[in-house]
Amino acid sequence: MKVTLIHNDSSGRAISLEQIGETLTRHGHELAHVLGEDADVAQHLADEHPEVVLAAGGDGTVAAAARALAGQAVPLAILPLGTANNIARSLGRGTSLDEVVASWAHARQVDMGVAEGPWGRRRFIESVGMGLVPAGIAAMDRWPAQHDLVAHAQVEQAVRAFRDSLPHLEARPCRLALDGVPDDGQYLLVEVMIIRSIGPNLVLAHDADPSDGLFSVVVAGEQDRDALMRYFDRRLAANEAGTDGEDEEATLRLPVRTARQVTLQSEGPLHVDDRLFDVPGGQPVSLLIEPGALRVLGAGAPPEAGKD
The missing domain is CATH 3.40.50.10330 (Probable inorganic polyphosphate/atp-NAD kinase; domain 1)
Structure with missing residues (x-):
């Protein structure tokens, strides 16, 4: 070919x-x-x-x-x-x-997903979300680039940036609708995911199937702050011990629901894959799944938690 x-x-x-x-x-x-x-x-x-x-x-x-x-x-x-x-x-x-x-x-x-908001229309393959992940991405952008670091050291640096962002993060009001069903709340994190992980291998939706025609919608509120902090601490400790931290990742279990269409409305920055967008006035963002939109060669089943 x-x-x-x-x-x-x-x-x-x-x-x-x-x-x-x-x-x-x-x-x-x-x-x-x-x-x-x-x-x-x-x-x-x-x-x-x-x-x-x-x-x-x-x-x-x-x-x-x-x-x-x-x-x-x-x-x-x-x-x-x-x-x-x-x-x-x-x-x-x-x-x-x-x-x-x-x-x-x-x-x-x-x-794949399609996100429509004040910026226009943009496809995504990882996730869209508000709260912790945009805060972590912004923190990483403020750090000087260190391309000479090996991959696991870069991941450790990124995990540390996310961890350091968490104590300063406030739960924000968010209006959510999953397939038209309202689910408003105060959240530290909302992630509408196609695949299982985002950022520095943060596995938030262990059972996400990128071929099932559904988003995995993950939320974390104030009651989940301590669990998130322990998760980051275990990830950093595993890296220092020279292990990959996959066993520890399996212990982070946040509420996950599925939907084909999601509407998200909240003040503050929002990410679409690795790109940050401002959403003035908390304007609504519409997310729609595109089942089977992409043909990928060599792709198999997603790895089980604890395995690569």
């Missing part, structure tokens, strides 16, 4: 173009085009008609490719080179280049 590669060479794990090209050739494919992560993928699809788009990078690179490919016949393949790799991990992807390319005989239809 003719492959277009979207390559983020600043991702946490470096693999050269030569290695990628040689591996594709060995498996009977052709590296036809190489694009930077800021390229106009939609225009490239119209002009060049690739048979596969391979996104080599972190969650930002993969999500950008997914937005361009949603609703298209061209499938997405993922080579996870980032720090968290939430999308690849949630889809049960292998991590080595040979594993990734060898798995392309299998494919899976994956859901």
Whole structure:
């Protein structure tokens, strides 16, 4: 197959173009085009008609490719080179280049979401939410970038940024409607998720199935603050002990419900995947699931809690 590669060479794990090209050739494919992560993928699809788009990078690179490919016949393949790799991990992807390319005989239809708000319309593949996650993203953005850190150290730094944000976070009023059913409350966190994790591998929806045509809606109120703090402390302790912290992740259980359509209305910043948006005056944001909008090569079942 003719492959277009979207390559983020600043991702946490470096693999050269030569290695990628040689591996594709060995498996009977052709590296036809190489694009930077800021390229106009939609225009490239119209002009060049690739048979596969391979996104080599972190969650930002993969999500950008997914937005361009949603609703298209061209499938997405993922080579996870980032720090968290939430999308690849949630889809049960292998991590080595040979594993990734060898798995392309299998494919899976994956859901995407559409968020409509004051900014317009934007697709997403991870989650949309308010409260803790936007606060953590903003805290990470204020820290100086340290690209020389290895991946697990970058994850630790990000977990620490989220933890340090929690004591200053106030539960905010939020008007929620899940498939038209109101569920208003005061929340520290609201996440409307397609996959199981967000940010520095924060597994908030353990049983999320990215192919079931449903959002997993996770909420945390003031009564969950201590549980969230213990979760972050265990994650940091596990990192210092040289373990991955997956067993500890399984102990964080927040209320999760499912819905096909969600309306969210709250003051303050909101994130759509890794991008922050201001929502002036607490205007309503509408979220709609797009079942099976994206075809992903090599994607299997999501990993069980405690396993990679």
